Amino acid sequence: MNNNLVVSTSPHIHRHESTATIMWAVVIALIPSGIGSVWIFGLSALWVILTGVLSAVVFEVLIQRLRGQEVSVLDGSAVLTGLLLTYNLPPVVPLWIPVVGSFFAIAIVKHAFGGLGRNIFNPALAGRAFLLAAWPTYMTTFHAPYDALTTATPLALLKEGKILNLAEMNLTYGDLFFGGRAGCIGEVCIGLLILGAIFLWVRGVFSLHAPFAFIATLALFSWAFGGTALFSGDWIFAILSGGLILGAFFMATDYVTTPLTLKGQAIFGIGCGLITFVIRKWGGYPEGVSYSILMMNAFTPLIDRYVRPKRY
Amino acid sequence: MTKIDEKKELTEKVSVKNAPLPDTVYISLVQHLGKPNDLLDVGVGDIVKTGQLLAHADALVTSPIHSSVNGKVLKITDWPHPVLGKTKTIVIERDKEAVEEEFVLRSKEEVDGLSIDQLRNIIKDCGIVGMGGATFPSHVKLAPPKPIDSLIINGAECEPYLTSDNRLMVENPKEILEGVCIIAKILNTANVYIAVEDNKPEAIKEFKNQVLDFKLKVLKTQYPQGAEKQLIYSVLKRKVPSGKLPFEVGVVVHNVATAFAIFEAVYKNKPLYERIVTVTGDIFENPGNFKVRIGTPIKDLISIAGPLKKEIKKIIMGGPMMGIAQGTDEVPIIKGSSGVLVLADDEVAEAEEGACIRCGECIKNCPMGLSPALISAAASKGKWDLAKDYGLLDCVECGLCAYSCPVNKNIVQWVKYAKTKIKR
Known part of the structure; x- marks a missing residue:
């Protein structure tokens, strides 16, 4: 009789997907936009990205060691957090900024809440929020594309109220789509971000409920109430000018901090769109994508409690 | 689905193809849902024919068992069963000469x-x-x-x-x-x-x-x-x-x-x-x-x-x-x-269970519209009522959740365990 038989519960076969394959797929999907950004803003963006990713990895290893956990840095989740954090930073900042941001993201937001799968808030976005509160000058000094001059982002110009449309900014929709404007490292190359998002969607990494709800809600409200008269707002500008595409496809789809069900994800997206519009229109900051996602992160457990899948 | x-x-x-006739057959008294066949129609040493009644039970929901070979009843003993651990089983040695x-x-x-x-x-x-x-x-x-x-x-x-x-x-x-x-x-x-x-x-x-x-x-x-x-x-x-x-x-x-x-x-x-x-x-x-x-x-x-x-x-x-x-x-x-x-x-795959990353695959794939990840999380904390609330008793144990889980959660195992805890 064979005594080496494995006895375990069904099922006995598994889909070939793991945390690592998913995380690395997202990292790969984000790389084109980063390369585009280095092309546009120069090498300083590259140093920021590399510093952020490397420090996130180092903090992950250190903290897992301290907690006596198995070090799981190869699953790519810390790399992804570091990458997303730096994508939310201006292209020229002192290099200790991404280090501090990564520490806050990994140590406080992720591990203090229990580690992978247990954090309430998106670590990268919470890291950015912390940096923005602590060092607002560094975090709001942006550079013009292909130029060392500092300039304001399109949304900041709009917030100041002196310039009210794209033409006065000397920009076209094409500029916005291909990254020819000031902004955070990862948010400007909209075309390449969408390419990455399509890759992830085809691969089945996320569904489009949250991103579409987010984008559609913001576009609708910007069109209806964003202009000088009712239904005259520039909704294309609203979609392309800030961090919406990066946020909607890559952060409002984060598994851990967004609802489990498709219906819940749609509600999450609508909430994000509303809050972003409110911040852009009436808030103190020109952009509200990150704060809207963080706020909706807080609502995620509530949404999961009340929005259940449809029973058979 | x-x-x-x-x-x-x-x-x-x-x-x-016809499998060659086995030398010995092990016929469990329990091969159906319902009352086990506790009334024996043969005893040790009896000669039996293919198709002969071996045991039955006095109940509506039950089903009798029959000999699958010509042969002699060697013993009636506890023997491994594919589902129920061990059950009382009639062991018959086939008579290689006898014609069916x-x-x-x-x-x-x-x-x-x-x-x-x-x-x-x-x-x-x-x-x-x-x-x-x-x-x-x-x-x-x-x-x-x-x-x-x-x-x-x-x-x-x-x-x-x-x-x-x-x-x-x-x-x-x-x-x-x-x-x-x-x-x-x-x-x-x-x-x-x-x-x-x-x-x-x-x-x-x-x-x-x-x-x-x-x-x-x-x-x-x-x-x-x-x-x-x-x-x-x-x-x-x-x-x-x-x-x-x-x-x-x-x-x-x-x-x-x-x-x-x-x-x-x-x-x-x-x-x-x-x-x-x-x-x-x-x-x-x-x-x-x-x-x-x-x-x-x-x-x-x-x-x-x-x-x-x-x-x-x-x-x-x-x-x-x-x-x-x-x-x-x-x-x-x-x-x-x-x-x-x-x-x-x-x-x-003897992969270890990882932390749930809330990817939602189990929910998306569940043919009964349940929340498998939440059922198993509740069960692993001993919260049986919460598991029930997430649909435990409707689970058909098809295994799609665990099949698609990227962190190898033994969801079906938790479900089976939780069901035994609740059924009492």
Whole structure:
């Protein structure tokens, strides 16, 4: 009789997907936009990205060691957090900024809440929020594309109220789509971000409920109430000018901090769109994508409690 | 429901062969859902014939067992059972000289002359149970407490690797249809569907070649479409309420192999002592479908499908999604055994459970619309009521959640455990 038989519960076969394959797929999907950004803003963006990713990895290893956990840095989740954090930073900042941001993201937001799968808030976005509160000058000094001059982002110009449309900014929709404007490292190359998002969607990494709800809600409200008269707002500008595409496809789809069900994800997206519009229109900051996602992160457990899948 | 890797190509084109008769058979007293056969009709030392009644029980929901060989009762003892650990089992040593007698056949006219009660009694006395794996006594299912309007014959065979129903449909479509006629007559319905998934084109062609009084329903291949509630929804768009049986919505479902067994019982007076079993896995040189006597130890079948290419790591009774891993190759085939799947080391994932990353795949794939990740999380904390709230008792244990889980959560294991905690 064979005594080496494995006895375990069904099922006995598994889909070939793991945390690592998913995380690395997202990292790969984000790389084109980063390369585009280095092309546009120069090498300083590259140093920021590399510093952020490397420090996130180092903090992950250190903290897992301290907690006596198995070090799981190869699953790519810390790399992804570091990458997303730096994508939310201006292209020229002192290099200790991404280090501090990564520490806050990994140590406080992720591990203090229990580690992978247990954090309430998106670590990268919470890291950015912390940096923005602590060092607002560094975090709001942006550079013009292909130029060392500092300039304001399109949304900041709009917030100041002196310039009210794209033409006065000397920009076209094409500029916005291909990254020819000031902004955070990862948010400007909209075309390449969408390419990455399509890759992830085809691969089945996320569904489009949250991103579409987010984008559609913001576009609708910007069109209806964003202009000088009712239904005259520039909704294309609203979609392309800030961090919406990066946020909607890559952060409002984060598994851990967004609802489990498709219906819940749609509600999450609508909430994000509303809050972003409110911040852009009436808030103190020109952009509200990150704060809207963080706020909706807080609502995620509530949404999961009340929005259940449809029973058979 | 989801499309998953099927692996049916290993055996789907291989014709059914008779497995060599085993030297010893191990016939468990429990091969059905219901009261175990506690009244023995034979004793140790008795000479028995193929098809002879061995044991029965005095109850409505039960099904008698019969000898599957000519031979002598060696002992009656506790022996490994593929589902229930160990059960009381009649061990018969085959008499290699004895010739098996032919059964007395019934003509079509005689069968047509049988009353519904007579038919039901033949089916009961021949020990027919649901052959898809549930092993519910067929005569009980053929007497629904209220009239039904539709009968579905289940030829979906959605479990990966398994092809025994497929081969039966390809090789014996006429006999299956005769069996279906008998079932339809007993249930008094003309509204009969034969449901086959579109990954079985040969079987579909065979049915189309027959003169059909029934509706052939070709379904898109999806797992777990063969599960009763899913099949009823796919065919009739009717939903069976939670905790209820199909007759509540006017439907009865029978497996194709059960229809075949009913044909053999009624036309040939043949008790259920053999069935078709898929013996499969990449590990075998000659995987295939075999007509196997009930009680044959699976080690016999493994040697028939061999030689082996690698060392055995896991033996599964049934398919890979819902089958049960065995601790020994001494376990016998029972009436509900549709397949024996053997896996080698490189096919057996012993991955550790990781932290749930809330990807939602289990929820997206759950055919019952439950929240598997939350059920298992609740169960692992001992919160049985919360697990129930997330739909624990509606879980059919199809395994799609654990199959698609990227962090290898043993969701089905938690579900089974939690159910035992709640049922008391």
